[in-house]
Amino acid sequence: MNRPLLWLLLASLLGAGGLYAWSKAIPYDEVVDHGPSPEALANPYLAAEHFLRQQGLTVEQANSLERLGSLPATGNSLLLLGARSNMSPRQVEHLLAWVRSGGHLLLVAEALWDEETGKSGDLLLDRLQIHQSLSDKPEEPTPARQKKAPDLTKLYVDNETAAAYFSFDTDFNLIDPKHLAQFSANSARSSHLMQLNLGNGKVTVITDSDLWKNPAIGKYDNAWLLWYLSQGTAVTLLFNSDVDDLFTLLLRYFPQALVALISLLALGLWRAGMRQGPIQPPAPKARRQLLEHLKASADFLLRHSGQGTLLQALQRDILRTARQRHPGFEHLDNTEQWRVLEHLTRQPSHVISQALGPLPAKRLSSADFSRQVACLQTLRNAL
DSSP, rough: HHHHHHHHHHHHHHHHHHHHHHHHEEEEEEOOOSSSOOHHHHHHHHHHHHHHHHTOOOOOSSSSSGGGGOSSSEEEEEEOOOOOOOOHHHHHHHHHHHHHHHHHHEEOOOOOBTTTTTTTTOHHHHHHEEEEEEEOOOOOOOOSSSOOOOEEEEEEOOTOOSSSOOOOOOTTEETTTTOOOOEEOOHHHHHHEEEEEEETEEEEESOOOOOGTTTTTTTTHHHHHHHHHHTEEEEEEOOOOOOOOOHHHHHHHHHHHHHHHHHHHHHHHHHHHHHSSSSOOOOOOOOOOOHHHHHHHHHHHHHHHHHHHHHHHHHHHHHHHHHSSSTGGGGOOOOHHHHHHHHHHHOOOOHHHHHSOOOSSOOOOOHHHHHHHHHHHHHHOOO
C-alpha cells in the first residue's frame, strides 16, 4: 500500500470518529463560582454602596472623624458602622454639634446599658439617652422538628398599607426611657431602630448593621431601608475608624525592610557593647590579713559614722567594763566614777577626765583624734 492511500484512510477514520462524537455530544452551561472579589472582601458594604449609587445618591468612604471638618451638615448623612471604642468626649461633642447643624447621623449601638453604673461605656449612645439591652427570651421554645420562622423587624411607613421587613439581630433591644424617639422599628421581642431629632438634624440608632453587609443586603427589605434612611442626602460611610499604626503597616507592606532595620539595630548594639582595651585580670585568690579587714572596717565606720561614733563606742566599752569590776558603778556621779576608775586603772585623774569628758563639737585633727583614741585604749587595757 502506497503512502498517499494510507494517509487518506487515516483521515477518513479520524473524520468518521469526529462526526460520531459530535452527534453524541450534549452541550451544557456550567457556572464556576470564584467567590467574592477582592474588592468585596476588603469592603463589607460594597453592595450597599453600589445600590445607593443606583438610586442616584452620592456615596463616599471616610477613615476617621476628621472628615467632619470639611463635611457640610445640611444634605449629608454620616453612617458610623464601625467600632467607636476609641472615640473621645471631644469627638462626641463635635459630632453632635454637626448633627445639630442639620446633619443626619446613623450609628450602631455598641454596648449594653449597666443599671449599677448608670452608663454603658458607649459615650455617644449615652449622650443620646438611648439604652441597649439583651432581648427577652421567648417563653415557649420552638420544637426541634418544627422549623423556626425568622423573627423579622417590621416598619410601617406613612401612606403605605404593607409593612417593610428587615433582618436585624433580634438578640439586642433598644430602649427609649425619655421617649425621645420620633419612630422605631420593632420585631416580636424587641426594638432595633430608633430615630430622634437633635437640633436641626436627626440621629438614627440601630442595634446592628449586618443586614447591610454584602451577604444580607439583598434579603427582605434591607436595601430599601438603607435608601429610606439616606434618601435626599449624600452618604459618607465610616466603618473602619481604627487606623493601623505605623508598625502594623510596615509589617504588612514592608516586612523585609522591617527585618533589615531590626538586624541593623542589633548589629549596632552588638558593636557598641564590644569590650575596649585589655581584659582586667582576675583578683588574686589569696585572702587578706585580719589586720587589713579591721583597718578597712575602721575606715568605713570613720567615713560613714564620723569620729564621735567611734569615740563614744570606746567610752561605753570602758564604762561597761567598770560596772563589771565595781558593782554599783552606774549609780555614782561623774566625780565618784572617775575616782573609782583612777583606783582601778592606776591612771592620773587628768587622763581619765580627758578620755571620758564630753566630746568636742568640731571635728578633731588626725593627731588629736589619735591621741584621744590612745587615751581611751589605755584606760580599757588597764581595766
